[in-house]
Amino acid sequence: xxxxxxxxxxxxxxxxxxxxxxxxxxxxxxxxxxxxxxxxxxxxxxxxxxxxxxxxxxxxxxxxxxxxxxxxxxxxxxxxxxxxxxxxxxxxxxxxxxxxxxxxxxxxxxxxxxxxxxxxxxxxxxxxxxxxxxxxxxxxxxxxxxxxxxxxxxxxxxxxxxxxxxxxxxxxxxxxxxxxxxxxxxxxxxxxxxxxxxxxxxxxxxxxxxxxxxxxxxxxxxxxxxxxxxxxxxxxxxxxxxxxxxxxxxxxxxxxxxxxxxxxxxxxxxxxxxxxxxxxxxxxxxxxxxxxxxxxxxxxxxxxxxxxxxxxxxxxxxxxxxxxxxxxxxxxxxxxxxxxxxxxxxxxxxxxxxxxx
Amino acid sequence: xxxxxxxxxxxxxxxxxxxxxxxxxxxxxxxxxxxxxxxxxxxxxxxxxxxxxxxxxxxxxxxxxxxxxxxxxxxxxxxxxxxxxxxxxxxxxxxxxxxxxxxxxxxxxxxxxxxxxxxxxxxxxxxxxxxxxxxxxxxxxxxxxxxxxxxxxxxxxxxxxxxxxxxxxxxxxxxxxxxxxxxxxxxxxxxxxxxxxxxxxxxxxxxxxxxxxxxxxxxxxxxxxxxxxxxxxxxxxxxxxxxxxxxxxxxxxxxxxxxxxxxxxxxxxxxxxxxxxxxxxxxxxxxxxxxxxxxxxxxxxxxxxxxxxxxxxxxxxxxxxxxxxxxxxxxxxxxxxxxxxxxxxxxxxxxxxxxxx
Ligand SMILES: CC(C)[C@H](C(=O)O)[C@@H](O)C(=O)O
Ligand SMILES: CC(C)[C@H](C(=O)O)[C@@H](O)C(=O)O
Numbered sequence: 001x002x003x004x005x006x007x008x009x010x011x012x013x014x015x016x017x018x019x020x021x022x023x024x025x026x027x028x029x030x031x032x033x034x035x036x037x038x039x040x041x042x043x044x045x046x047x048x049x050x051x052x053x054x055x056x057x058x059x060x061x062x063x064x065x066x067x068x069x070x071x072x073x074x075x076x077x078x079x080x081x082x083x084x085x086x087x088x089x090x091x092x093x094x095x096x097x098x099x100x101x102x103x104x105x106x107x108x109x110x111x112x113x114x115x116x117x118x119x120x121x122x123x124x125x126x127x128x129x130x131x132x133x134x135x136x137x138x139x140x141x142x143x144x145x146x147x148x149x150x151x152x153x154x155x156x157x158x159x160x161x162x163x164x165x166x167x168x169x170x171x172x173x174x175x176x177x178x179x180x181x182x183x184x185x186x187x188x189x190x191x192x193x194x195x196x197x198x199x200x201x202x203x204x205x206x207x208x209x210x211x212x213x214x215x216x217x218x219x220x221x222x223x224x225x226x227x228x229x230x231x232x233x234x235x236x237x238x239x240x241x242x243x244x245x246x247x248x249x250x251x252x253x254x255x256x257x258x259x260x261x262x263x264x265x266x267x268x269x270x271x272x273x274x275x276x277x278x279x280x281x282x283x284x285x286x287x288x289x290x291x292x293x294x295x296x297x298x299x300x301x302x303x304x305x306x307x308x309x310x311x312x313x314x315x316x317x318x319x320x321x322x323x324x325x326x327x328x329x330x331x332x333x334x335x336x337x338x339x340x341x342x343x344x345x346x347x348x349x350x351x352x353x354x355x356x357x
Numbered sequence: 358x359x360x361x362x363x364x365x366x367x368x369x370x371x372x373x374x375x376x377x378x379x380x381x382x383x384x385x386x387x388x389x390x391x392x393x394x395x396x397x398x399x400x401x402x403x404x405x406x407x408x409x410x411x412x413x414x415x416x417x418x419x420x421x422x423x424x425x426x427x428x429x430x431x432x433x434x435x436x437x438x439x440x441x442x443x444x445x446x447x448x449x450x451x452x453x454x455x456x457x458x459x460x461x462x463x464x465x466x467x468x469x470x471x472x473x474x475x476x477x478x479x480x481x482x483x484x485x486x487x488x489x490x491x492x493x494x495x496x497x498x499x500x501x502x503x504x505x506x507x508x509x510x511x512x513x514x515x516x517x518x519x520x521x522x523x524x525x526x527x528x529x530x531x532x533x534x535x536x537x538x539x540x541x542x543x544x545x546x547x548x549x550x551x552x553x554x555x556x557x558x559x560x561x562x563x564x565x566x567x568x569x570x571x572x573x574x575x576x577x578x579x580x581x582x583x584x585x586x587x588x589x590x591x592x593x594x595x596x597x598x599x600x601x602x603x604x605x606x607x608x609x610x611x612x613x614x615x616x617x618x619x620x621x622x623x624x625x626x627x628x629x630x631x632x633x634x635x636x637x638x639x640x641x642x643x644x645x646x647x648x649x650x651x652x653x654x655x656x657x658x659x660x661x662x663x664x665x666x667x668x669x670x671x672x673x674x675x676x677x678x679x680x681x682x683x684x685x686x687x688x689x690x691x692x693x694x695x696x697x698x699x700x701x702x703x704x705x706x707x708x709x710x711x712x713x714x
Binding site for chain 2: 084087089093119120121124140141143146147148151155156157158159160161162163164165166167192194195196197198199200201202223224225227228229230231232233245248249250251252253255256257259261
């Protein structure tokens with residue numbers, strides 16, 4: 001069976017880092033361990049430039065026919081002044097809902113070799129390995145009604161609605177519990193139960209789903225406390241599950257604990273395990289085109305793709321081992337460079353991973 | 358003129374830490390530099406226990422007649438199972454809106470003497486001194502409609518509404534710019550402009566207010582990036598202004614950067630500079646009644662009260678200097694104790710500050 005992989009280089013450093021992930025996947029294709037066809041399409045600013053839309057019809061069609069999608073990154077200052085519906089972010093948000101990619105898995109792992117990159121003390125973060133499971137299709141990102149209206153007194157009011165239904169909470173909770181079962185069996189659900197009704201339902205449903213996972217130790221934490229605890233003692237967490245908005249905040253906070261966001265992949269999955277895989281970092285327009293971006297988060301995203309969508313965990317593990325090997329060889333792109341190591345380009349890093357496979 | 362100060366000890370460690378702040382204020386009353394009368398009333402669980410409501414009518418009446426309010430803390434596990442409208446948090450939320458306390462000022466300051474308490478590396482946080490200005494009366498905390506409803510397909514849906522009108526944004530922005538003018542003249546407004554319409558209006562109005570403060574350097578940051586930047590390089594910030602929910606999260610995150618949340622005061626002000634002052638930490642029911650809680654955040658909250666509501670900045674400065682002095686004397690409550698220092702009780706710490714005044 002041949003897997004269909006859609007590749008969306010996107011904007012900024014996207015094309016450069018995607019090229020390295022493709023080089024790595026091509027090693028498997030060449031040796032015959034991966035049967036895959038690639039299609040290429042545009043998303044984000046690249047979509048707007050090529051077809052007048054951040055999620056062009058052509059991309060939508062190809063996406064619906066794919067088994068997995070590998071995305072570089074979207075966004076750039078030249079698109080900031082466009083109307084909201086043409087901005088790169090809108091393309092990203094739309095492909096997420098269009099494909100029903102409701103489960104966003106964002107690991108925060110601190111590689112031993114990069115422990116010094118963290119702004120936190122070594123003993124606080126050494127060995128950090130947590131997984132954030134963020135709901136990606138609902139909540140305040142998509143809730144209706146929304147907009148800017150004129151009030152009776154003549155002034156304008158901006159409004160957005162945070163909503164979650166039972167089934168929407170249930171399915172993300174299931175993913176989170178299942179994820180915890182494969183890890184250390186501890187799940188922390190983050191909400192604002194003491195203020196929000198939407199959190200009240202969230203907590204109730206998470207508890208209910210938990211009854212089917214008696215081995216998982218479930219706890220609950222308020223979002224403000226979670227933002228603190230991630231700094232105070234991040235290793236207390238195994239898996240965190242939370243809503244779209246809180247997950248956006250906590251996953252970036254957790255990523256930054258490692259100090260090396262250029263290393264962190266992410267997966268966004270739907271109910272049929274079709275997934276979109278992308279680095280946790282952004283499109284870094286300031287360094288685009290210079291060949292100095294770190295491709296490792298994208299390469300590790302390809303590994304997540306092999307594991308979650310293509311059911312090829314051995315190949316995923318080989319990539320992950322190869323990334324650790326190049327770190328041990330002291331190869332570093334500029335973002336993770338420290339003296340005593342060898343500074344390499346985007347392409348050199350990709351080639352080093354190929355060689356280490 | 359005699360100031361009317363309402364004292365709300367609240368729950369958990371509240372009464373113990375409030376007692377120490379009162380001891381300190383009494384020094385000024387005794388020497389004649391502060392003319393003040395105290396009233397005492399209940400808020401939170403204490404209000405529920407005494408009068409069946411977390412914000413009793415008696416408290417409401419006294420609050421409306423006061424120039425300033427000093428609050429300990431509210432909350433405790435015994436109240437968690439009460440219906441939402443009787444929980445301690447509801448008392449806190451209601452007094453905030455009842456008095457129109459829309460501007461929440463939460464400093465995050467790292468005292469040199471306590472630099473080691475931070476989980477962040479010393480060079481990243483040494484000298485940290487930032488101020489978060491959080492809107493406290495609107496946004497998703499209070500927006501209508503809200504609740505849990507049954508959808509057409511029979512399942513329940515939780516929903517909350519985030520709203521901000523122009524005038525609501527304007528007045529918090531004014532406070533933030535004025536605060537920046539008294540500090541290093543840099544203001545960062547945090548929003549989620551790329552996703553939320555309510556943030557779109559927020560950003561527009563903050564920019565407009567900024568035209569009246571040309572000396573203040575205004576920047577904008579997405580909430581997810583702000584959560585990261587606070588960890589990566591917290592000293593880049595001077596003043597941060599943001600909405601109720603984002604401010605809840607960021608102010609706790611920023612507080613934890615110092616590692617000594619037992620040291621951080623807060624102020625919640627209305628348009629007439631009536632204010633409620635309380636420590637940033639919670640009611641710590643686990644250590645209540647043991648006489649080991651840190652009273653310094655409450656004592657520093659009393660200093661903020663003297664500065665912002667009673668227009669007595671010299672007295673505020675004397676308290677702040679006294680707190681630094683006791684830290685230099687190496688007196689520490691249990692939460693900030695390290696070997697080589699002297700461990701003291703809540704009351705001993707309060708007395709030491711009195712002596713150092
Ligand atoms: C670009 C933006 C819309 C997006 C989000 O907020 O979801 C990003 O921050 C992310 O986390 O993937
Ligand atoms: C207790 C809770 C309602 C409150 C809030 O969320 O505002 C607290 O976290 C705070 O920051 O003062």
